[in-house]
Amino acid sequence: MMLPAVIFFAAFALIPMCVAVYYSGLNWSGVGSATWVGLENWKSMLASGELWHSFWLTIALMFWCWVLQNPLGLVIGVFTAGAQRHRAVFGALYFIPLLFSSVAIGVTWSYILSPTFGLMDNLLKALGIGNGFENWLGNPHIALFVIACIISWQYIPFNALLYQSGVRQIPRSLYEAAMIDGAGPIRMFFSITLPQLKYTITTTTVLILTGTLTYFDLIYVVTNGGPGDATQVLAIDMYKQAFTNLNIGAGSVIAVVLAVFGLLLSIITLKFTGFNKMESQMEGA
């Protein structure tokens, strides 16, 4: 009974993953004959500096996405967890960006941030901030951060949703006790809400980090790694090597780096959360 799942998973996920390691030792364009070059691809990739550049960009993107998404998601989650009617309505509206594909969001934001007819520059001009003209995605110094902002815009609602359900599971009695002790809302937030949400914080952190590690769609659509190589994170680099330069070996080197990175992240996660435990997670968390 478990055969279909096992076969599918092995054939299209697990085995390809291992084959990627083999491909990383090939000099191959994907068609025609391949020559085995051993660690040559690895040596040249590590020496070229391009891989390191992509690596650090990926780390930076993970950092910015975490910094932008986690605190905002938390506050919005607390906000929508409130019992007031209008907050439920707000919560329903906040969710809407999640209905669009990354591609659609990328296309939309590149128009909003466009230096010609873009909403953002239009707004800055109206408010008289700066000279009202900033090439948001064309400026290599800020492009990665702008990308992080767009990604965060897309995923903050998701993180907020996780926090909302986390907040709703905090026992009322804790707040009632704190009220009796005369604690104010800010005090209650830091002494009750925040500590009680520590598992949710772990979950969102893991999801943000693993998600950002391989983030591809939106960057491909919005900047395709540019300007220059200012947003060429690992996933984009891998795609370009393998499918634009037709250098399967070099692409596979990056793929393996991504996989190792992903596995490390998830091992750390398992250590902290015990996600694979067979016991129900409902009690005793």
Place this chain on the structure above:
Amino acid sequence: MKAVRRVSIGNLLFELFGVIWLVVGCYPVFYILTTSLRSQNGYLLGNPWVPPLHPTLQNYDQVIQSGFTRAFINSAIVSVSTVVLIVIFSLLLSYVVVRTRNPVVRTVFNWFVVGLAIPVQAAIIPVYILITKLGLYDTLLGMILPMVAFALPLSTLILVNFVRDIPNELYEAMGIEGANDFQIVFRLVAPLARPALISVAVYQFVQSWNNFLFPLVLTQSASVRVLPLAIVQFQGEHTMDVPVTMAAVVFSAIPLFLAYIFGGRYLRQGMLAGFGK
């Protein structure tokens, strides 16, 4: 939280924050909708912040004329088949994982958990070569197979979490009546696990509807193009015609919008899919 009813400056600021995020979060969506109703001239001349004075559906007309119906049907075929296969396969596997205590099953399950960590991007090159060798390059099936494979770990994990809470006595009762494993899965486990199944189905539908990397790498012809690819293609052809591209964006999100309006609760639960415990 209800007890805090004092109207203080802090509370007011908090509400203000909520309103600000509403604008930040929803204005771009509003922008997509209003721009899609603008004429090309209206876009170039009018104020982009306010809705058009003379809304027009002509952009949608153009979108439909340009083959988006084809892409829509392709996306529907891919997403529905993907979801059906995922649900059946992961339900069967989760039943085995919960009901059998042997080391082989344990190992398989652990591999699936490890599989959660395999990024699609890391395996996409071999998958591309494999699909090409199977002669499935540039077919809908060629996209469906790997999409199913990569969705199985998470789906199985969610279902296992749910199926293991079904009481043992129920299985035993059905076993006494002489039901075989398949009957137990489809008559007992499936109905009881319905909420989890809906969550998995909804989540994976959204994922495959919006999937971009597999179609990008595994297809090229217009006849098998799915919606996200069609949007990119369309944007390339109409770089300056923003309204018509926005209409394409709205058109491609219609099913998810309808799903959200009529089953928002399921959609939100589905998106949380197991993480939200």
